[in-house]
Amino acid sequence: MQALSKFLRLESLESIIDCSPLIVVPETPLSDAIALMATQSKSILVGSCSQLAGYFTKHDIVQLIASGTDLKTAKISEVMHTSVKTLKLSEFQEISSVLSLLCQQQLDILPVVDNQGQVIGAITPESICQALAQEIDQTTDNCQQTEEHQCLLDSGVVNATLSKNESEKIHEYAEIDEDTTAFEALGESEQCYCIMADTVPMLISMSDSNPLGNFFYQSWLEFAGGTLEQKLGCSCTPGVDSKDVQSHIDIISSFEVEHLIFPQRQWPKYKWLPRRAIVPKDMTGKPSRLIGVSVDTTSHVQAKEEQLWQSQQAALQKCKLPQETLKHSEEKFRNLVEASSDWIWEIDENTVYTYVSPKIRDILGYEPTEILGKTPFDLMSPEEAERVTKIFAPIAAAQQPFKCLKNINIHQDGHLVVLESSAVPVFSAKGEFRGYRGVDRDITERKQSETPLFGSQQKLQYLLCFSPAVIYTCKISGDFGATFISENVTTITGHEPQKFIENSNFWASHIHPEDKTQVFAQVSEILEQGQYIIEYRFLHQDGIYRWIYDQGKLVRDRAGNPMEIVGYWVDITERKLLEQELRVALEKEKQLSELKSRFVSMTSHEFRTPLTTILSSCELLEHYRHKWSQEKQLTHLHRIQTAVKRMTEMLNDVLVIGKAGTGKLEYRPTSFDLVKYCQQLVEEIQMNLNNQRLISFTSQYESIPCYMDEKLLGHIFNNLLSNAIKYSPDDSIVKFSLICEDGQALFEIQDWGIGIPEQDLPFLFESFHRASNVGNILGTGLGLAIVKKCIEIHQGEIFVKSTEGLGTKFTVIIALNNQI
DSSP, rough: HHHHHHHHOOHHHHOBBBBSOOOOOOOOOOHHHHHHHHTTOOOOEEEOOOOOOEOOHHHHHHHHHHHOOOOTOOOOOOOSSSOOOOOGGGGGGOOHHHHHHHHHHHHHEEEOOOOOOOOOEEOOOOHHHHHHHHHHHHHHHHHHHHHHHHHHHHHHHHHHHHTSSSHHHHHHHHHHHHHHHHHHHHHHHHHHHHHHHSSSSOOOOOOOOSSBBEOOOHHHHHHOOOHHHHHTBBOOOTOOOHHHHHHHHHHHHHHOOOEEEEEEEOTTTTTTOOEEEEEEEETTBBBEEEEEEEEEHHHHHHHHHHHHHHHHHHHHHHHHHHHHHHHHHHHHHHHHHOOOSEEEEEEOTTTTTEEEEETTTHHHHHHHHHHHHGGGGGGHHHHHHHHHHHHHHHHHOOOOOOOOEEEEEEESOOOOOEEEEEEEEEEESSSSSEEEEEEEEEEEEHHHHHHHHHHHHHHHHHHHOOOSEEEEESSSSOOOOOOEOOOTHHHSSSOOHHHHHHHHTTTHHHHHHHHHHHHHHHTTTTTSSSSEEEEEEEOOOTEEEEEEEEEEEEOOOOSOOOEEEEEEEOOOHHHHHHHHHHHHHHHHHHHHHHHHHHHHHIIIIIIIIHHHHHHHHHHHHHHTTSSHHHHHHHHHHHHHHHHHHHHHHHHHHHHHHHHHTTTTOOOOOOOEEEHHHHHHHHHHHHHHHOOOOOOOOOOOOOOOOOEEHHHHHHHHHHHHHHHHHHOOOOOOOEEEEEEETTTEEEEEEEEEEOOOOOGGGTTTTTTTTOTTTTTOOOOOOHHHHHHHHHHHHHTOOEEEEEETTTTEEEEEEEEEEEOO
């Protein structure tokens, strides 16, 4: 033991420490950690140099593969050993204590820390084997040197010649003495090494380049059974499972393996013997031998197997208990379903029955097997199936539950059964929609008992739906929002009843802005007045305002407190339109009456003057013609002719305005030169006036072709030019100009006469209307009305600018080629 203590000094302890351990952080993916282990052939420490969180070894990889763990998605922190045993370098001095600790704790890696807790390395079976290999190589080299020295010594003794001097002999003897001392030291070192190998709790063996063993320690002989003589020269494979022999031989023969692991086999025939090996090399770099170090971990593995077996049994027991509970629950559920007065069912995503409880026999008279494969709609009449489908389809599309869906089914014997259905959607573990699970309740008797009440309610609903008036109740203050409104409100307003109930401000927001103030003013007085009657415009869903007749009454409780307003609406749009039409008709009648009155006034005035002139001239000629000269007689004859011509013009104006009013004024356009036409028209007017007034006509062009009605143009410009002359001073000039722009003829007639009062401008083109400042100037009031009608037939426009006392300017715009 003294020799062993001498051999196990501090330098030997440091030689078994791997000073570059493999350390990764806890977040490292497991696949990356395994790749590092495969590259460097080391176990892994998890954490940092200052704080370790765990470790992970090659044995753990096998266990993870056996348990089916996903190596790609897991992290090293999820599978590592969290209990880390560390060793302070200053707390021990012997290798044997380290080896005992590794064997007792079944450790594959032992981190070594300094006094500050910083990791400086790790002790592993691989690092121990490497230290042993180096020690053996050193011992072998010493032995070889000793043998060489011994040979030299023998040679020196035998071959020594007497011719050498005494000093040389003494020197040679001294060298031989030193070699002998080294050989004895080598023997002592080898003895210490053997004592260490037999003392540590490990199994050590050694073989040369073939798989035959040539060295076994005592611990290996005790484990394997047999003597040293029996083991020397024997194969290394006896006792190894037949399935592992070839791989064992291949690995050993290759001399390129760092460790061997023999997996567990049938117990107790095979034991757990994790084996690690190193391959020392000779001076030429070739593998010389294989040194194997093994640890018997059978008890540790057996304990783990026992623990695993117990955990499996516990898991099976846990699984068995839920199965029994589930079986009991299913039996209980079945009893409840079969005892229930309701019909339990399931349908798939295609609404096909997949389960039907036996209660269907009592409700519809069918066997459950007869219903399976059918749909709920197969048990209804076509009309009822269509109605229910419209309700159910959007619910199923949204995969929503539903409650109290009433439907009428046909019993097997033909009578009708009213059911009330409720169900919830069913989804798979992946969230996929699988159908509905629900219950149907027979409510036929309840419906039959409700028939009288249902009849009166149906009658009331019928009256409300088909009544021409909308019945409503609303609040007595605020926005007077509706609290109830009959469904026929959709017929009147186009809006659903729910909009009025859900949005308190809906009614007020759809009243016409011009009517809202007056409506709220009257409704707000309901508490004082007790009722109201109002008419206002309400915005229909189609965007058009409809007239509503709204009559409401305040309802009070027995104590006289106001409760709500009850009223009704009626659509009076047609009535309002009729009233408007009546007002228009009355206005037209009034205008017609005024026209008649004006016509009578005009005819009585305008026809009386020429008739008087004719009558007086005729009487004078009758009594005094023989006394008058020829010239005087002609004067009276001309007066008669002028009066007749005046009457003819008035009659023509009346006929023209009459035709225009009845649509009989025809449009007959022809092609002609507009400039030439205007020039001839001006000449005729001036000739009729005996050159008393001057009309100045100007044109932008010498010739302008056009396509217009000459007769209608004559009515337009004869009246405008004659009015300009008639209402202007005798010495004034009337300006008549023609301009062409963008395919249109623009006529301007400017006079500097009496002008038109501003208040008469809006009525200027009405029949028989004359300005208030015409005085005694003759006229029928039909000229400008005829002008307006003729321009409208040409689809043209007329504008007037006038200042009383300064003159008037008429502008007429007509298309040059009007193809009407």
